[in-house]
Amino acid sequence: MSKRVFISYRREDTGPSAGRVYDRLRKIFPESDVYFDLSTIKAGEDFTKSIVSAIERSDAVLVFMGKNWMAQRHDGELARIWEPNDYVRAELRAALVRPILVLPVLVDGAQMVQSNLLPDDVRAIAARNAVPLRLESFDDDTENIVSNILGVSAKERLWDDRGKITKKLVFSLAGCIVALAALGLGALVHFWILARPLSASVGTAATTLLLILGGILGAWMGLQYEARIRRR
8 A cells, every 4th residue: 555645844944854754755655656855856847836736646745843844034024934935835735725634743842833823824734633753763753654644553554564575575486596597507507518417516415505505595685686676
C-alpha cells in the first residue's frame, strides 16, 4: 500500500528535520510519491503551479512547524504567512480545501499556532490534530507519522513485513541460482579444456565447499541488490 505525500516546511525553520523525515519516507514509499521541493521541482518550473499540482495528487500533506514557523522577517511586520505570495500559505490553502490528511508536525517542542494569528484561508490548520517530532525520539515519532499516513500502526502492517521478507527471499534465491549457474559454467569450461571434472582437479571436498560458498555469496549479493533497488 503506497501513499503520495507532500512535505510542507520553511527551510530556515525545519529544513533539516523535514529532510530527515523525507529520507525515511523514501525507504517506505516510491521516491516519486514523496514531494519535497528541493529534489522534486525541476529547474525553471513555476513553483506555485508545481506545489498546487502536487498537492492535488497527494493523499497526505505533512506541515512541519518549528519555533520560527511564524517568525517575522523584520521588526513590526506581520509573520510571513500573512504575505499573499507566501509559499507555505499557498501550500496550506491548497491542502485544506481537499479531503485528505493534513498533519501538522510540531518540531522540537514547537506549539500549535493560535488560529487568530493566521489568515482566514489557512486558519483551519490550527484545528488539526498535530504530532510531535523530537530529536530524542526521532525514530518513534517518525513511525507515528508513517502510521498516520497509512492509517495503521506498525504492528498492523504485517502485509508490509511479509512483502519485504518475500522479496528478500526471492532476491537471495535468485542470487544463489545465478552464482551456482556461474560455477557450473566454470566447471563445464574446465571439463572442456582439461577433459576431466573439476572434482578430479581440486578434490570432492573442495568442490563441495566451493558450491556452498558460491551459493552463500550469491544469496548475499541478491540481498544487496534488493536493498539497492529499495533505496532508489
